[in-house]
Amino acid sequence: MNKPWLAEHAISPEHAAELIGHQFPELAPVTTRLIGEGWDNMAYMINDKYIFRFPRRKVAVELIENEIRLLPFVQDKVKLQIPVLQFIGEPSDAYPWPFAGYAYLAGRESCDAHLSHDNLCRNAPILAEFLKTLHSIPIAEAEHLGVTYDKRDRVLPSTRLPMINTNLAAINALDLYDIAVFADYVKGLEHLTFEARTTLTHGDMHMRHLLVDDSDTICGIIDWGDAELGHPAVDLSIVHSFLPREAHSDFLSIYGDIDENTWELARMRALYSCSMMAVYAYDIKHQSVLQEALRGLDFVAEGLL
Known part of the structure; x- marks a missing residue:
């Protein structure tokens, strides 16, 4: 059986901290804690305040770009909490895909x-x-x-x-x-x-x-x-x-x-x-x-x- 959840590019805590610290120096020193790993993304708690998500498959790049476009639009239209976009990471030589940081949602x-x-x-x-x-x-x-x-x-x-x-x-x-x-x-x-x-x-x-x-x-x-x-x-x-x-x-x-x-x-x-x-x-x-x-x-x- 095909396993579409297998990662193409896993991000270690150290690599995540390095990427975030380089693109967002205001967050240094960066502490990381893996809190979730799904089919498409790895999610890290950053500085006990933000959630950063990194695509782990190429197909997820389009998905995270879609989320970046949509979240601010939906934010004020629904009553339940949804992720609040705070940081947009750019592709680089160190990591080929965009990534994103959000305010931590309780729950x-x-x-x-x-x-x-x-x-x-x-x-x-x-x-x-x-x-x-x-x-x-x-x-x-x-x-x-x-x-x-x-x-x-x-x-x-x-x-x-x-x-x-x-x-x-x-x-x-x-x-x-x-x-x-x-x-x-x-x-x-x-x-x-x-x-x-x-x-x-x-x-x-x-x-x-x-x-x-x-x-x-x-x-x-x-x-x-x-x-x-x-x-x-x-x-x-x-x-x-x-x-x-x-x-x-x-x-x-x-x-x-x-x-x-x-x-x-x-x-x-x-x-x-x-x-x-x-x-x-x-x-x-x-x-x-x-x-x-x-x-x-x-x-x-x-x-x-």
Whole structure:
């Protein structure tokens, strides 16, 4: 199985400190602490005050440039915290790609909080309000910033179905989950149609990009590199992957009506996302992400009953 999360260029703490100190001497002396490593970026806490993100794959360069353009625009339009851009690092002989520094956002990834069933349900209205606001931003304003349209067919069934089958086969081989529960559903995806819709989307809504505070309440949304003009089902997949079925009505009461095709495309995207995250987490030995990815599969399965 292809592993798109493997790094092409890893940045050590020493290298990060050197790059930051050279381009931003006002931050010297620079202290660094690795706080996260995802598919696309390595994140360091700098001087206990800022978060600097460095692309670890070439494909992530476009994503961080996209985030640099978009964040100031979205900042005042949503109620939840999002990263506040403070520093833009330029490519150099020492490091070939741009990088960025942000004010530290308080909170922890929801996958590390292991939210209870009740707390997940309690967060449904918060997610709904956030996505309703984001999806209501005029497309023309996003286009003016240079936000691009979906180029990866993120909820196109003919593109995602082979990926889902590959992920589920890997999960089965690793004995991580009883995938038989999805057999009829996956077979039916061959007949799922795609009806185009367009909104400004975050593009990568999952448990690692939701920050929660000490009361287990969602307080921030991070990692905006995948934001694009695309189908709202890309973001709405979080309803199927993160919320118990009993919380769906609370979500919909605030977000508003969702047509059947969008709802089903979102469910498909949730199965893709959770299955991919499970394989990824197992490979890098990230237990909390694996646990939450498997719980996400439970939620998807629950919704099929």
